[in-house]
């Protein structure tokens with residue numbers, strides 16, 4: 541394995557559910573601390589890190605809609621949940637002296653700065669970790685799509701999807717024991733086979749911008765660093 545990182549700038553997507561750890565709701569601080577230490581390792585390798593955090597551990601807009609409520613309001617609540625998670629992750633990063641800033645797609649100046657592409661790029665260039673909160677800022681989208689969008693905006697070499705499974709399988713491995721894991725697969729194949737590792741809008745956006753997606757497990761510490769060194773268990777979704 542080489543010491544030179546495979547990517548110089550990455551966008552890390554961590555789901556809200558991952559932050560929940562073994563709990564049924566909310567934030568397990570030990571998980572936030574572990575994600576922070578993985579980010580610190582990447583920074584120590586000289587990799588610029590942008591992060592999009594999900595909100596599913598606290599609120600999802602579809603939960604409101606499925607009970608007959610207003611989807612848009614539900615999505616606003618979901619986006620607020622991502623701000624809560626981003627503030628938690630910033631706290632974990634600051635605890636270990638990693639400089640990190642939260643930029644929100646929805647203005648809330650008392651809590652954090654507002655997102656702009658220029659600001660994000662300038663902070664990353666300066667070596668700060670940028671936590672992108674508030675998803676895309678629009679209802680009917682997901683934080684996976686926000687991750688693909690921010691990855692394109694910051695010129696990330698890859699989008700890292702840190703998730704509960706260790707790659708993309710021929711079927712959902714939680715439901716099909718015979719599912720086979722792919723080492724590499726193309727964006728087109730993921731879309732054509734309907735592999736539901738991410739929503740289709742996110743995969744299509746990554747494909748259009750030629751951004752590889754690296755799917756790996758968030759369950760074990762050190763996974764991000766290992767992949768950045770050229771090893772690790774993961775699936776690379778790439779057209780190259």
Ligand SMILES: Nc1ncnc2c1ncn2[C@@H]1O[C@H](COP(=O)(O)OP(=O)(O)O)[C@@H](O)[C@H]1O
Nearest residue numbers: 555557703704707708709711712714735736737
């Ligand atoms: N073909 C597939 N390969 C891998 N995972 C899949 C596939 N189809 C569905 N999944 C499911 O997608 C989940 C990842 O999506 P998501 O819910 O957004 O992330 P998280 O599990 O990190 O919250 C996995 O935990 C897995 O159960």
Ligand SMILES: O=c1ccn([C@@H]2O[C@H](COP(=O)(O)OP(=O)(O)O)[C@@H](O)[C@H]2O)c(=O)[nH]1
Nearest residue numbers: 556594595596601615618675676681682683
């Ligand atoms: O651009 C976005 C991103 C997120 N959300 C809302 O925020 C919730 C939490 O995000 P997501 O479900 O993507 O989180 P994750 O599954 O990664 O925890 C979603 O369900 C949506 O309600 C939204 O409306 N627009």
